[in-house]
Amino acid sequence: MESELTNTAALLGNIGEFVSAIAVVATLFYIALQVRHAKEATEANTRSIEESRRVAMVDSYIRRLEGMERSMTQLALSAELTDIVARAHANGVTALSDAERMRLFNWEQARLFRVEGQFYQWQQGLLDHEYYDNQFKQVVRFFAPLWNQLGVRTSRPSLQEAIDRVLAESQAP
Numbered sequence: 001m002e003s004e005l006t007n008t009a010a011l012l013g014n015i016g017e018f019v020s021a022i023a024v025v026a027t028l029f030y031i032a033l034q035v036r037h038a039k040e041a042t043e044a045n046t047r048s049i050e051e052s053r054r055v056a057m058v059d060s061y062i063r064r065l066e067g068m069e070r071s072m073t074q075l076a077l078s079a080e081l082t083d084i085v086a087r088a089h090a091n092g093v094t095a096l097s098d099a100e101r102m103r104l105f106n107w108e109q110a111r112l113f114r115v116e117g118q119f120y121q122w123q124q125g126l127l128d129h130e131y132y133d134n135q136f137k138q139v140v141r142f143f144a145p146l147w148n149q150l151g152v153r154t155s156r157p158s159l160q161e162a163i164d165r166v167l168a169e170s171q172a173p
Helices: 002-077 079-091 098-123 129-150 157-171
Strands: none
Touching: 002 098, 079 098, 079 129, 098 129, 098 157, 129 157
């Protein structure tokens, strides 16, 4: 009787080990499927995020061009403002009346606000480095001396540091 119990216990132990082994294999298979599905979902999410980023970059670029176009159209349609800007660049702001200086100050402060918005978009990765290397530096080199004469300032320290860097580069031999 004792040997039958020992045999039965051994048989039950063997069956338990077999069932446990099958459960381990099934669990590993299930985990592998879950990992595969999670990987696919992560890849799809990454593609979606990248596509959203590209759409945001295009939208940002278009809005920037539209803003520049509006301001250039306003300047072109205002003979008085065009004259003020030309005289300020040719003779300095001291050649302007107080009212003309105030008008030019507001015009240039608005320009700096647009530059600030674009600079922020660049910092956030919504504009490429071509913007910074070409347009930003060109605008700063041309308009920053006028901004300094007028007292036009930015409240964004990172933008002011970038403006100062560009001006220092321009003055370096």
